[in-house]
Amino acid sequence: MRIEINGGRVIDPAQSLDRVASVYIADGVISSVGTAPSGWRAERVIDASQCIVAPGLVDLAARLREPGLEHKATLESELAAAAAGGVTSLACPPDTDPPLDEPGLVEMLKHRARVISKAHVYPIGALTLGLRGEALTEMSELAEAGCVAFSNADMPMPDTQMLFRALQYAGTFGHRVWLRPQDAHLARGGVAHDGEVATRLGLPAIPVSAETIALATIATLVRETGVPVHLCRLSSAEGVAMVREAKAEGLPLTADVSAHHLHLCDVDIGWFDPQAHLMPPLRGTRDRDALRAAVVDGTIDAICSDHAPVDDDGKQVPFGEAEPGATGLELLLPLTLKWATEMNVPLMRALATLTTAPAAIIGIEPPTFRTGSRADCCIFGATDHWTVSRASLCSQGKNTPFLGLDVPGRIYYTLLAGHVVHERADRATAARP
């Protein structure tokens, strides 16, 4: 299939390219940008005028809920959501049921994803068996099956000796380790940030020290072992400051933040809105502002969706009993664009937090428009607004604190290895300034 994308503004962070040009795709790879290859005859022409043509987005945390949690979502529904969100590569955390702690599960997941073929799926293997934090998994076997990194997902590692050994072992074979910094004990039983809002509402609280103590532990072990660690979902100003300092010291650390936490804080819980029950908890406005600034200055490398489809039964209960999480794949780009606009961040830089930076963390080739690269890309109207509603989401998880919010960033087309995996019928009629 030869596809020609015409008239769009091509932004490619991998080669700092930003110009209006046509993109020529043949046999699933980029043939050229700007000038048509000799003898070019397109089989399909996509009009991208007044749109951004960007490499496909890379998401560091998308729960697809398979295996075992199909009542919340399926690979079919969530990979469709990825395509609708312009996400062409995604890492999925191991917190499935059972967790991704043995190669058969990983192979099945990879196989199913290949058959559906709407996004490239990169499983994160469980760092410990059953995510229980007691025994190491067979990391090499899991890596051979397709795991790109190892993590204990949202389950904390209460045993520091176990964490130390896990880093040593993973480091021996060059496996990547991703950790969400949260102290198991200080976070126990908590459902909201330890601050004024939790005090007012009488919600069991999670102090910021749950994050900073875990960060201090991780930084110490990284310093001792030299094993690089990716820090998942920073949530606090103090945490950001510690990561900034550790990076300045030269520790091999990277970090991400969920797109939700760039916009929301504990005040958004309102009167117990279960949609705002997220993990890590939404913290104070000061924390949110620090997270927003940390992505600008590079302390935080990447923005992720922290996609966690939750069914209605999981949310139509009192706040403390509600399942944490929100659907995010289709909001990743809009929420990042909203952050970029509000912080005066250029589009090139904003897109780097969704493409080159997360690709480097996963350890894959960054998506790009270089000739010969795999043709993963998305075409969107950066200033076309839409209203988030249950009906507007492809994900089976319809729960998000942004329901009813007007957001920028309409994705019209997503191409995966040269195939159109998402297109919006309203592209021709969409109102643009």
Place this chain on the structure above:
Amino acid sequence: MGASRNPQLNASGDLTHLLTLEGLPADVITHILDTAEPFASISEREVKKVPLLRGKAVFNLFFENSTRTRTTFEIAAKRLSADVINLNIGASSTSKGETLLDTVDNLCAMDADLFVVRHAQSGAPHLIASHLAAMKRSDVHVVNAGDGRHSHPTQGLLDLYTIRHYKRDFRELTVAIVGDVLHSRVARSLIHGLTTMQTPDVRVIAPRTLLPSRVEALGVHVHNDMHEGLRDCDVVVMLRLQSERMKGALLPSAGEYFKHYGLTADKLAAAKPDAIVMHPGPMNRGVEIDSAVADGDRSVILPQVTFGIAVRMAVLSIIASN
């Protein structure tokens, strides 16, 4: 972010649910207390009933055990001539698979007019109220009878009633709330009530393990020392200490707690000579309060219970009339 509107007032500002005292205007609180005054004297009459809620079905929906609160709500509703149905659901219903909102829908189908709800989770009555709004059942009302650590508004109101009865003007008082503020919905409700009524000095007295973080943001002064905290107080409100919290990570023992924070005649001497002593009940004698004080002439603990019925009658009748 649809749950941000104050959900207990309707479009014209009338009370349609009672979920929390936070954000409730002072004139609404005063109206409730004033409405309770004549009800308080009903108990002295030969015929104790009034027909204000005749034909209305009040469901006492208790997901957490309670004797006193449920009984006083039942008496209040019966004195208003309502039909009262008690449901002690406990923890077992959720294990049977019925969700809180399923239960509510079923009872709505039985023509419930008013739910009196107690639940172990903070915010459960708010969830029910927003569900009723989504189902367009503005004819069905919710009264919070205690949710988790969050709120116990009728207790807060009966405490205000008691304070007003003995002390008249809220704007001249010093009130100390002593004990497990961290887990106490009673404390949160009374704090909101008192600050709304412009009480200038509301104090909380507790060890740091029993205080939530940033509690001063609620408008209280924090004391860790009993003698200092009780100095020149007009009102002393003792909180119940749950037995499971007496030994462990929060406190070493009931004995040591009593030594520091148990209200004795000696400690009470720091308060004003005419200070009153309150307790929401049930009391742990010898843990948070000494029997000599609990039964002493400054204790208004039993009048609180009596006033509680009048205040609940006021709340039920006001909500049902809106």
